[in-house]
Amino acid sequence: MKSIVHLIGGEADIGHTRWFWIGLAVAIVLLFFYPTQVSSFRASNVAFYLLNVPLGLGMALLWGYCGVLSFGHVAYFGIAGYLYGIIAGNMPGNPLGPITGMIGGLVGCGLVAAIFGYFVFYARVQKWIIPILTLVFTLLLETFLGQTAGYQWRVGSVLLGGYNGMTGIPWFQLGGLVFEGYAFYYFCLVIVIACYFGLRMLMNSRFGQVTIAIREDELRAELLGYDIRARQAAIFVLSAMLAGLSGLLYVQWGNYITPSQVGLLQAALPVVWTAVGGRTSLLAVVISTLVLNWLTYTLSSQGNQYAMVIIGALLVVTMMFFPRGIVVMLAETIGRRMPRRTRAET
């Protein structure tokens, strides 16, 4: 028990003071009570912000903690989503369908990521090429899925649907409990919280420390006897599965997915969330993912043609004045003012 507390409270993420933990607890409690106060429409909107969080966290893990940037993580988002649609769609009425789809989706995108990771990391390609390689991969996937409009492109009874997308993807279901409306909100919330604390513990463990060591100096870590290729590939697979988790929640939220989800425009988004929040902190990425998604929606719902200009300008300004991420730098400013003696782990 003590070791779990120690793992959660470790140095690998911002927030160590008592006030921080109180604040986080209040935030979580508020998120749990939020649906009781609002319409199911609002709850479903916030659920959409929440379901993007694992994708952002995967990005932070890979880029911030491991130093490898992927510009095509949406490919795994898409693979998991499509697999879920195919598997669950072929088992209509079967209560085990959705859970099989979830497992199949996660395993599938993990496998693809493992093959791709082997390709990239064991070839020791240059670091700056990895973003482009991953981007090419996701563009290939988009091109392939885009031409699957015909009737011959069906798996079992499910049509892939080309650019119109795959429709009628079922909700998640456990036994008789179908996760839609408010239940889906709680499903997302629980997954997000579990992902956050799970990753925080992982990064505070020995595995996480070695990962950070590789980020800091690959050569030194290798000379100390660590197989950096295997570590990087492992992190790559894990982060791809997190992206896949987001994909699974996404297709359940909208009952729908299209190839544009793995296109260029979507591919840039997780990178932006991560960079704006601060890639060296998991919590920062959680916050920026939620806020940026909220902002995009709010601006567009007002029918404002300037929405994209505003978002673009905001990114530029944020990156100019908060180069390591707005949340991370604000947290440091607050942290400097706060006395460090109230550390939670003592």
Next chain:
Amino acid sequence: MTESLPLALSLLYQLGATASFLFLAAVGLIIILGMMNIINLAHGELMMMGAYVATITHHAGLPFPIAVIVSFFFVAAFGAVLELVIVRRFYGRELGALVVTWGISLVLGQGALLFFGPFMPSIKIPGGSFSYGVFSYSVYWLILMLACALLVLALWIVYSRTTYGLQAKATMQNAEMAKSLGVPTSRIYTLTFSFGAGLAGLSGALLAPTATIAPFMGQQFVAPAFITVVVGGATNVIGGAIGSSVLLAAVKTPIGMALGAFSGSVALLVAALFIIRIMPNGISAQLQKYLDRRAQGGWR
């Protein structure tokens, strides 16, 4: 079905056209990425800007070649401002630069839509056509191939014969050392970014007659540009760009001709993945190795 000589000529022409398209799409990006290590996601929008400047000045009465030169200088000036105000804060933080340039691209694209509306009347493609066998050809693509050759020559002169070029190369290899030797590194960075932006504008202007002039037209160039740059590699940026555009066109053209446009573009992407797997540092590293070996042989 078709006689073999006209077919061979047509394939050659297609190869040249596709290679020049790839080269033009990539050339501005490769200067900025290869020399400054900045992944410029606003590259497409800079090309869009070049196309807009050329279109507007051409419709205002300038001859097309002059309009192209005007767009080079206009976009280069814009690039210089961009570097001085924003980009220079991001040296050494390449990935921050990536997000910032993405933000810039959003502002430029949507800004162009708000300012100029959805479409611009296009420029008529200069030059006529000629035919041989069943195939007919556009003269303008031949002009573009020539323009690419001239560009390569100009780049080679700039980077191996001018003071700026030599200082730039020195700065890219070791900025600290160059600075202590008296190279004005800060100005070099501004010039390089501005030059890269100007080249993007120039390519945009050259490709403008063949394209729809619309605010988001830049997006079509982004993926081909990045693929060409990555396959080329950073060891010798110009050699890499030529090598990769020709190689990729050589894969795409025959497959596209035999099986259609879809197979052609898939072949291009797959070829890119395999080339990078075989040559992780791109074609230019392979080229450099070959040149070094020959140079050593010469000494012996």
Next chain:
Amino acid sequence: MSESKDKKKTDIEDSADTANAQDRASSLGPKIKRRTFIQSSGAAAVALAAPMVVPGLKVARAAGDPVKIGHIEDLSGNLAVYGVQKYHAAQLAVKEINEGKTLKGGPVGSGGLGSMAKFAVAPPVMGAGDKDLKYVNDGGALTGAGMAFVEDDDVLVDSGESGLLGREVELIGPDGQSNNNIWQQLTRRLIQEDKVDCLVAGFTSAEREAIRPIVDQHKQLYIYTNQYEGGVADSNTFCTGAIVEQQVIPVVDYMIQKFGPRVYTIAADYNFGQLTAAWTKAFAPLVGGEIIEEEFVPLSVSDFTTSIARVQAAKPDWVFTLLVGSNQSNYYPQAAAAGLEYPMASTVNMAQGYEHRRFKPPSLNRMYNCVNYIEEIPTARNRAFVKRWYEMFPNDPYIGQMAQNTYFSIHLYALAARLAGTTDQEVVKKALESGLSIEAPEGAVFLEPSTHHCSHYIRLATADANHNVSFVREWPSIQPWWLQRVGVNLVKHKEYKQYIPGEDPFFKMFAK
């Protein structure tokens, strides 16, 4: 749920107060009394009629509460080119309704315009020989006795009230940003928060498919106004754009007769392009044509050098171009510059992205296009419409096919709501299923009840070497018949799916 029941009751109460307005409204159409209509319109209306007898029901809503029309289009991003046009069309229609204007129209019975016309418009019939195919009726002379084809110059008339059912019409038009996720969020907002009475939305088929599950979940009345690949059979959705069988078949037949049987199809590699190409492939042999080559181009491709060489190597009689989006329209100037001079046919270009205005002549020389609307239509009613448009939006570059569809669709909704006497969505849906026709700028349009698609006045437009548009042939009414052939009857059986030709046993026979 109970809340919405209350809403229905109050709507009925309201409607009783404004009975005068409805009497005037329904007198616009042929003599069908509203009461008869409601009685005959099925169980839903009967169930709703029950609360009317409850005495002393309190009117909960304020009298001035507006009728809300939700409208989502892309005002920014890649598709804003078309979205802004459609948004302006909606603004124009709503303004006219609030100023007390309406387009002429009313119920003509379930047989549609054809039932009143001299010549019935029939679905294709397979004859004995290959070429004996009656695919569409030309409609005869324009002055035929049938009321359907009477050209009426002045179609915008007084509705007798300002607004709709005594209430102001409010347009809520958020921006979809060319992003499917935002589309889903906005649809939920418009349905659940704003509680719009009618949703008009969608440019791409992907956008429509993204929001249709949400529409069906809430039984929202939804109008999709785009031209598309066809096949949507959805009880809550009304598709007012032209579909494949209305556009492809006439143009392919004309081109084969005029230029010859060898066809080269070059199509966008996505749903619309693939399905339209499949239709062409199935249909061309029946009129003596032959598809010698089909090429599909991914949406990201913008360099057409290889495709142009392929066309030349194949030596077709004419080229069928089904290219979509701004990247792909590069094909036309590139092909013209390479000296490609084959006649071309299409169903998407010109009327949508006004390529003939943007590209320098003669890029679109000898381009033939089957459209249900194009700004250049020379009729008096269209000139009046164009004039009204540019008075309101003087800086607009063009009025496209989809913009006209959105314009008449909103007037059509107003017509149906007046007929229903309420904005209750179930009742308005029944009213829309009553065989309504409306005098749109293109000509008379009939909403076919069983498939929720429209018959259209189709014209074959062509551009010459100077990009002047002329019309070579007209079909005053072409019905959407494929879904009927599949057996869809939404009046009797509720459905919520999109059919594709591969599922239709008839289509396979059709395609041999």
